[in-house]
Amino acid sequence: MTMSTFLHQHVSLDDLPFRDSTHNYLFLGGVGLLSLLLLNYTYLVLAYHRAHSKENKTNGQLPPHYPFFLPFFGPLLQIWWDHGGFAHRVSSYAGKLTSNRFSVFGHTFYNFQDRETIEKLFKHPALSSSINMYSYVNSYLLGTPNYAMGVYRADDSGPFPHPHAKSSVLPHNRIDHITHHSVFRGLTGPGLQPSGLRFAQNLHRRLDELDIPEDWVHKPDFTTFFREVVGAAALEAILGPAMLRLNPTFVKDIFKFDHMFPTFGPGLPRFMMPESYSFRDGLVQQFKNWYKHARKNYDASQTFADGDGDPWWGSTMMRLRQDSIKGADNQDDESLARVDLGLAWAIIGNVVTSSMFSAFHVFKDKDLLSRVQQELTEHVGPDGTLKDVDPHKLGKDATLLLSVYAETLRKYIKVYSVYSTPHEDVDLGKWVLPKGELAILNSDPCHRDENFWNTRNGRHPLDGFWAERFIVDPQDPDSGPINRACRQKALPQEKLASGKPFFSTEGCDGAWIPYGGGFSMCPGRFLAKNIIVYSSAVLASKFDIDIEPDTIAFTKKRYGMGVEDLAGPIPFRIRKRATSPK
Numbered sequence: 001m002t003m004s005t006f007l008h009q010h011v012s013l014d015d016l017p018f019r020d021s022t023h024n025y026l027f028l029g030g031v032g033l034l035s036l037l038l039l040n041y042t043y044l045v046l047a048y049h050r051a052h053s054k055e056n057k058t059n060g061q062l063p064p065h066y067p068f069f070l071p072f073f074g075p076l077l078q079i080w081w082d083h084g085g086f087a088h089r090v091s092s093y094a095g096k097l098t099s100n101r102f103s104v105f106g107h108t109f110y111n112f113q114d115r116e117t118i119e120k121l122f123k124h125p126a127l128s129s130s131i132n133m134y135s136y137v138n139s140y141l142l143g144t145p146n147y148a149m150g151v152y153r154a155d156d157s158g159p160f161p162h163p164h165a166k167s168s169v170l171p172h173n174r175i176d177h178i179t180h181h182s183v184f185r186g187l188t189g190p191g192l193q194p195s196g197l198r199f200a201q202n203l204h205r206r207l208d209e210l211d212i213p214e215d216w217v218h219k220p221d222f223t224t225f226f227r228e229v230v231g232a233a234a235l236e237a238i239l240g241p242a243m244l245r246l247n248p249t250f251v252k253d254i255f256k257f258d259h260m261f262p263t264f265g266p267g268l269p270r271f272m273m274p275e276s277y278s279f280r281d282g283l284v285q286q287f288k289n290w291y292k293h294a295r296k297n298y299d300a301s302q303t304f305a306d307g308d309g310d311p312w313w314g315s316t317m318m319r320l321r322q323d324s325i326k327g328a329d330n331q332d333d334e335s336l337a338r339v340d341l342g343l344a345w346a347i348i349g350n351v352v353t354s355s356m357f358s359a360f361h362v363f364k365d366k367d368l369l370s371r372v373q374q375e376l377t378e379h380v381g382p383d384g385t386l387k388d389v390d391p392h393k394l395g396k397d398a399t400l401l402l403s404v405y406a407e408t409l410r411k412y413i414k415v416y417s418v419y420s421t422p423h424e425d426v427d428l429g430k431w432v433l434p435k436g437e438l439a440i441l442n443s444d445p446c447h448r449d450e451n452f453w454n455t456r457n458g459r460h461p462l463d464g465f466w467a468e469r470f471i472v473d474p475q476d477p478d479s480g481p482i483n484r485a486c487r488q489k490a491l492p493q494e495k496l497a498s499g500k501p502f503f504s505t506e507g508c509d510g511a512w513i514p515y516g517g518g519f520s521m522c523p524g525r526f527l528a529k530n531i532i533v534y535s536s537a538v539l540a541s542k543f544d545i546d547i548e549p550d551t552i553a554f555t556k557k558r559y560g561m562g563v564e565d566l567a568g569p570i571p572f573r574i575r576k577r578a579t580s581p582k
């Protein structure tokens with residue numbers, strides 16, 4: 001029976017709201033579609049609850065499908081409207097973090113958020129590669145040309161020195177391993193301590209150049225101050241002075257790029273965002289200019305005394321990437337400049353604003369500030385100066401500043417990390433991740449898990465900032481980051497025996513995850529910690545700072561990429577401390 005016959009037999013047109021039949025057909029079609037959608041949605045909701053009711057009874061299940069009213073578009077509207085709210089809904093069930101999957105435009109995402117699963121996921125060797133994420137970032141966000149993307153898309157050999165047994169990728173095309181090896185060497189291996197020391201020198205030099213007087217000076221924006229001082233010092237520590245000298249607008253440009261970064265996410269073509277595309281091309285050109293110059297001038301004899309840096313390539317890591325990455329098929333200056341742009345973004349993308357927030361909280365709370373200053377005096381001695389302190393050492397010893405650092409990342413880092421399994425299904429205990437599927441996890445719901453974190457019975461809510469959250473006081477059983485019921489790991493005996501309060505993230509493995517986790521965990525995490533702790537330390541010891549606003553507003557435009565975008569400037573005033581060390 002056609003729609004028309006059905007209408008004539010069962011429905012009088014007078015019952016319908018429109019005079020002409022076309023509109024009435026459309027109206028009825030709409031009602032029919034809506035009913036189908038409602039029926040489908042009711043079924044999905046029931047299936048969802050049913051799946052969660054068995055959640056703790058069986059192992060190896062597929063995570064339940066999170067129900068959406070519009071099947072194909074999934075959560076798009078919710079993400080657009082309130083990404084953070086959606087992330088929390090899709091990550092919990094009956095007040096507890098859990099795992100769910102959802103689909104957008106036919107792509108399924110396995111959203112793993114319960115702690116036990118996250119811990120298993122981080123340890124599973126089949127999930128060690130971030131090559132999928134890498135491919136997406138390189139092509140969509142950085143604009144790496146298609147001819148060069150082939151090796152990224154084809155590499156299923158994994159990040160380890162030995163390729164996966166089922167992979168046939170040639171050694172020189174093992175781009176996953178090649179890139180990881182280079183950043184591990186530069187950021188977690190022999191390059192780490194020298195980079196930190198170069199950062200410290202650059203930071204002191206840049207602050208000295210500002211020549212801040214002993215009388216108050218007003219500045220329009222604390223974030224811009226951090227970009228120009230901490231951001232530039234960090235970039236120079238890795239890319240070196242020549243890059244910044246040759247491209248005087250580079251520091252400003254990379255932060256502008258950071259701001260526009262999310263707009264490249266959906267992969268819109270050039271004609272829809274020509275200005276952003278050509279701005280990004282301009283940045284890539286800055287890298288290419290630098291390569292030419294560094295190749296011409298580099299001389300191994302000029303390597304710095306730290307054994308890692310040099311005046312042209314900045315660090316051994318940047319120099320070695322020239323050969324290792326370009327050794328893979330179809331790589332050239334253009335493609336290398338794109339991935340180096342990505343690395344430069346990674347250097348500043350989160351650490352600069354996180355450093356700013358760490359300092360923001362230290363200076364906003366006068367009591368905290370004086371305890372930080374006291375801690376620093378104990379480190380450097382009454383006549384000492386932070387110029388003599390290795391950031392790597394401070395990043396291990398400064399208990400209070402370390403706790404401020406960890407709490408800053410807990411509160412402000414809202415980041416997705418992505419995992420995939422190209423060769424096999426992965427057993428994660430309660431849940432399973434099928435071969436070829438994409439797992440995601442989001443730090444935000446974990447960082448605000450009321451069931452896990454210590455809030456001292458609600459006195460230090462997770463939306464707030466508690467500078468001491470990550471300090472364990474052996475004399476106080478209620479101290480430390482984890483609430484009593486969730487503490488599973490024993491704390492280091494020698495630290496407890498010392499009787500002195502100490503910094504700890506012990507036992508927070510699947511809960512404090514600002515850097516992702518597992519093998520593909522952020523390799524810049526140690527440098528990031530040292531930068532954040534050292535920046536607050538230097539400012540607290542050298543300057544008085546009054547920050548105007550008490551709270552900070554965000555745009556919500558880059559939820560899931562780390563620190564969110566600030567909605568406006570943070571005016572402040574600054575002066576040199578009368579007792580400031582040199």
Ligand code: HEM
Pocket residue numbers: 130133179180183187238343346347348350351354409413415416417418514515516517520521522523524525527528562
């Ligand atoms: C607060 C600061 C930072 C945060 C929150 C952060 C977070 C992250 C996260 C979540 C990832 C993805 C990890 C994964 O896929 O599991 C990542 C990757 C990466 N980060 Fe960081 N990061 C920070 C600072 C830095 C710094 C300072 C550097 C460099 C000096 C850096 C270099 C990198 C690199 C190179 C990657 C890609 C690693 C790969 O090859 O897969 N990060 N970061």
